[in-house]
Amino acid sequence: xxxxxxxxxxxxxxxxxxxxxxxxxxxxxxxxxxxxxxxxxxxxxxxxxxxxxxxxxxxxxxxxxxxxxxxxxxxxxxxxxxxxxxxxxxxxxxxxxxxxxxxxxxxxxxxxxxxxxxxxxxxxxxxxxxxxxxxxxxxxxxxxxxxxxxxxxxxxxxxxxxxxxxxxxxxxxxxxxxxxxxxxxxxxxxxxxxxxxxxxxxxxxxxxxxxxxxxxxxxxxxxxxxxxxxxxxxxxxxxxxxxxxxxxxxxxxxxxxxxxxxxxxxxxxxxxxxxxxxxxxxxxxxxxxxxxxxxxxxxxxxxx
Amino acid sequence: xxxxxxxxxxxxxxxxxxxxxxxxxxxxxxxxxxxxxxxxxxxxxxxxxxxxxxxxxxxxxxxxxxxxxxxxxxxxxxxxxxxxxxxxxxxxxxxxxxxxxxxxxxxxxxxxxxxxxxxxxxxxxxxxxxxxxxxxxxxxxxxxxxxxxxxxxxxxxxxxxxxxxxxxxxxxxxxxxxxxxxxxxxxxxxxxxxxxxxxxxxxxxxxxxxxxxxxxxxxxxxxxxxxxxxxxxxxxxxxxxxxxxxxxxxxxxxxxxxxxxx
Numbered sequence: 406x407x408x409x410x411x412x413x414x415x416x417x418x419x420x421x422x423x424x425x426x427x428x429x430x431x432x433x434x435x436x437x438x439x440x441x442x443x444x445x446x447x448x449x450x451x452x453x454x455x456x457x458x459x460x461x462x463x464x465x466x467x468x469x470x471x472x473x474x475x476x477x478x479x480x481x482x483x484x485x486x487x488x489x490x491x492x493x494x495x496x497x498x499x500x501x502x503x504x505x506x507x508x509x510x511x512x513x514x515x516x517x518x519x520x521x522x523x524x525x526x527x528x529x530x531x532x533x534x535x536x537x538x539x540x541x542x543x544x545x546x547x548x549x550x551x552x553x554x555x556x557x558x559x560x561x562x563x564x565x566x567x568x569x570x571x572x573x574x575x576x577x578x579x580x581x582x583x584x585x586x587x588x589x590x591x592x593x594x595x596x597x598x599x600x601x602x603x604x605x606x607x608x609x610x611x612x613x614x615x616x617x618x619x620x621x622x623x624x625x626x627x628x629x630x631x632x633x634x635x636x637x638x639x640x641x642x643x644x645x646x647x648x649x650x651x652x653x654x655x656x657x658x659x660x661x662x663x664x665x666x667x668x669x670x671x672x673x674x675x676x677x678x679x680x681x682x683x684x685x686x687x688x689x690x691x692x693x694x695x696x697x698x699x700x701x702x703x704x705x706x707x708x709x
Numbered sequence: 710x711x712x713x714x715x716x717x718x719x720x721x722x723x724x725x726x727x728x729x730x731x732x733x734x735x736x737x738x739x740x741x742x743x744x745x746x747x748x749x750x751x752x753x754x755x756x757x758x759x760x761x762x763x764x765x766x767x768x769x770x771x772x773x774x775x776x777x778x779x780x781x782x783x784x785x786x787x788x789x790x791x792x793x794x795x796x797x798x799x800x801x802x803x804x805x806x807x808x809x810x811x812x813x814x815x816x817x818x819x820x821x822x823x824x825x826x827x828x829x830x831x832x833x834x835x836x837x838x839x840x841x842x843x844x845x846x847x848x849x850x851x852x853x854x855x856x857x858x859x860x861x862x863x864x865x866x867x868x869x870x871x872x873x874x875x876x877x878x879x880x881x882x883x884x885x886x887x888x889x890x891x892x893x894x895x896x897x898x899x900x901x902x903x904x905x906x907x908x909x910x911x912x913x914x915x916x917x918x919x920x921x922x923x924x925x926x927x928x929x930x931x932x933x934x935x936x937x938x939x940x941x942x943x944x945x946x947x948x949x950x951x952x953x954x955x956x957x958x959x960x961x962x963x964x965x966x967x968x969x970x971x
Contacts, residue, residue, distance in 0.1 A: 508776055577815035581877070583774055584811075585828040585884065586804040595827070600818060706864075707818045 444686060451680030459680060463633040464662065468673030473681050475632040476662035479548070480617055480688075482636060482651065483658055486552020487559065487616050492609055495560050499567025499605075504593055523561035530558050531625025539626050546627040548636060549652040554622050559612030566608020570601035603703025610696035614689045620660040630665040632657045659685045720747040721787050722888055722918040723768065728794075729781035730763060730772070737763045739942045740782070744935075745888065747787075750910060750919040752933035752950065754926060756965065760942040761922045765890050768793065768920065769807045770800035786887070805832070808881035809890040813897050814873035816865035816880075821857050824865045824876055828884035843883055850916075851879035852909050871902025878909065882917070889913070891921040895928065907932050926966060930954050938962045 462472025502519070506512040534554035544550040574597060582592045636654035639647055657665075659681060666678035723745040730738035738760050745751050753761040763772075770793065772778040783792040786806065793803050808828070816824050825844040834840055844861075848854040853875040857868070865876055874894060881889055891910070895903040910919060910932050923929050929936050930950060937947040938961075946953065946962045957963045964970055 575815070577811060577813055578817060580771065580774070581811065581815045581817065581880075582827070584769055584771065584804055584809040585831055585880065586801050587827075587831045588801060591831055595830075596817060 444683075447679045447682045447686065450676050451678075451683040454676050454680035455683065459677075464631055464665070465633075468669075468671055468677055471666075471674070471677055473659065473662055473684065475635060476657050476659045476681065477684070478635055479628075479632070479656035480658040482548050483551045483555065483623075483656065484613055484617055486548060486652065487555040488609070488613060490553055490556035491559050491563055491612065494556070495563025495609075495612075496567050496605055498560070499564045499571065500593060500597070502564070503568045503571045504589065504597065519561050519564050523565070526621075527558055527619055528621040528625060530554055531622030533557070534622060534626050545653060546629070546655055547653045548656045550626050551623050551628060551656065551658070552652075554626060555616040555619055558619065558622065559616050562612040562615065563605075563608050566611070567601065567605050570604025570608070571597055573604060574600050600707060603700055603707075606703075607696045607700045610692050610699070614692040614696075617658075617692070618660055618685065618689060620658075620664060623658055623661060624664075628661055629655050629657055630661055659688075719749060721745070722747040722749075723787065723793075723920075724785045725764075725767075725782070726785065727782035728764070728767065728784060730760075730767060731779040731781075732763075733777045737942050738767070741939075741942075741944050743937055743944055743947055745918060745920050746935065747918050748914055748916070749934040750914050750921060750932055751935045751937065752929035753920070753922045753937050753939060754924075754929050754965070755939035755945075756970070757924075759939045761939045762892055763942075764939065765892055765920060765922050766809075768803075768888065768890055769809050770794070770803050771809070773800045805884070806886060807888045807890065808884055808886040809892065810874070810878050810881050810894045812893040814870055814877050816868075816873050816876050818864065818866060820862045821865050821868070821876060822861040825879045825883050828880060832884065844879075847879040847883035848876075850882050850913065851875045852905065852912075853879055869902070871898050871905060874898060874902065874906060875909065878906070882913070886917060888918045888920065891919060891923075893922050893924055896924055903928075926954075938965060940965070 459472045460477065461474055462470060463474050464476075465471040498519075502512065502516060506515075531554065534550060534557070538544045538550040538553050539546060544553075578596060578600070579592060582596050587595065632655065636651035636656060637648060639649070639651055663678045663681045663685065666674040666681065669675075721744055725741050725743045725745075728738055728741040728743075729736070741764060743751075753764060755761050766772055767780060767784060772780070780794045782794070784794055785791065786793050786803075791798060793807075817827065819827075822844055825847050826840050829840055829843055834843070845854060845858075848857060853872060856872060857863075857876075860867075865873060868876060874897075878889075878894075895906050898906065907928060910921070913919060914934075921929075921933065933950045935947065936950040936953045938945045938953065938957075938959075940961060946957060946959045948958075953962065954966060957966060
């Protein structure tokens with residue numbers, strides 16, 4: 406092959422490379438610009454409504470007086486229940502599957518189905534919860550029912566991220582611990598859990614940021630769309646000072662509040678919806694940001 | 710450090726008898742019988758894949774961690790003459806007596822102190838004074854104390870590769886084992902770190918029995934008292950290190966030692 410020929414080939418390959426770079430950039434911009442346009446629009450519409458009163462007022466028939474107090478408190482409490490249920494369940498299941506379960510056909514079937522669970526439409530979880538939590542267990546249309554429903558929804562995310570975090574720990578570390586006479590539980594508690602906490606935490610936050618935006622299952626279990634009161638306070642003046650009565654109270658959450666406002670005919674409510682949307686997006690982005698920061702921090706402190 | 714042909718045979722620390730080992734269908738070790746003498750260094754040499762690491766890892770039942778592995782025959786541990794491979798013997802019990810240093814330094818992502826102390830913590834030791842004393846002894850024995858005594862709370866990853874490996878040796882020594890297994894402990898280290906670890910092993914054999922796998926024949930010749938040459942899962946020859954390296958009986962051993970294959 407002569408030299409000028411080689412040059413032509415190289416030039417052609419370079420051209421393909423440039424073309425691909427261009428294509429990739431366009432693809433990226435389509436995704437980013439859409440999100441940016443959406444967010445800008447929401448922000449422009451919602452900004453005038455984003456004042457302190459908006460956060461401390463209950464919903465109202467008058468758009469200018471309406472706020473998201475019951476919605477953000479509701480979202481916060483539901484997330485709290487979700488985290489309390491999903492973290493221990495998901496992390497334990499992940500540890501069991503990765504470290505304890507015998508590697509046989511049953512485990513393989515379970516593993517595949519955990520993955521499948523992540524793909525089940527959330528409304529199906531809503532129906533399940535309506536029958537199970539709301540009716541059979543009698544939790545009613547409460548914060549508890551909603552929290553448990555969303556916990557089920559994000560369990561697969563937490564299980565998968567726990568397993569991935571565990572798999573990221575080099576085998577040499579496990580062997581070192583076992584070789585010193587550690588039991589399996591000691592290896593898990595003293596080594597695997599602490600070293601995988603970054604990955605697990607990231608998965609938990611990503612799960613929660615998905616859960617906070619879920620609307621369908623919460624509507625299915627019958628969350629109210631108009632709530633002008635707060636759940637019972639978890640703190641009491643007299644012994645035992647902490648009350649869990651709030652878990653059985655009715656509630657609303659941010660996306661439902663938004664949904665309610667967008668279905669109103671008056672235009673003023675659309676601006677409320679946009680403002681609530683900005684708040685919800687900010688919450689989600691903030692959670693994802695925390696997840697990224699945590700992952701970065703922990704990767705930096707543990708290098709294999 | 711050339712071993713003197715002993716008038717009375719040295720005391721046995723462990724002995725493999727007709728040891729067979731299978732990874733699933735693969736017959737990795739075939740009828741291995743080999744003594745490990747007390748307070749001596751026994752080296753295992755042989756080409757890659759000959760089963761020397763597999764053999765070493767039988768001594769602390771490391772293979773129990775993975776499914777599909779099967780032992781046959783016995784490894785007796787003295788003085789109580791117990792079969793390490795017996796189903797009735799808990800692998801954790803074995804690992805309480807036989808500790809191991811790995812090929813790649815594998816400290817935990819914890820402090821230097823916690824690394825050296827972990828084996829003691831596993832054994833339920835929690836008193837600070839006691840832990841500190843044992844950790845210091847172990848670090849002194851691993852020739853690391855002077856370099857780390859002022860920064861015991863620093864992460865172990867801050868140490869150099871050779872220091873990390875000595876920390877792993879300290880970790881293995883802290884539990885006062887009867888037998889220490891070294892699985893190519895210097896293959897990831899530079900020549901200076903290697904020399905310091907070899908020197909360390911020669912000091913350690915005053916107190917503990919050592920079984921070492923090495924890829925490096927000079928290393929086996931420098932540190933060990935006895936050497937076994939393994940090939941394709943079998944012991945081809947076992948003898949005093951001096952005799953193996955100067956006057957081997959089998960042609961295969963001679964070919965390997967002189968670099969004609971391997």
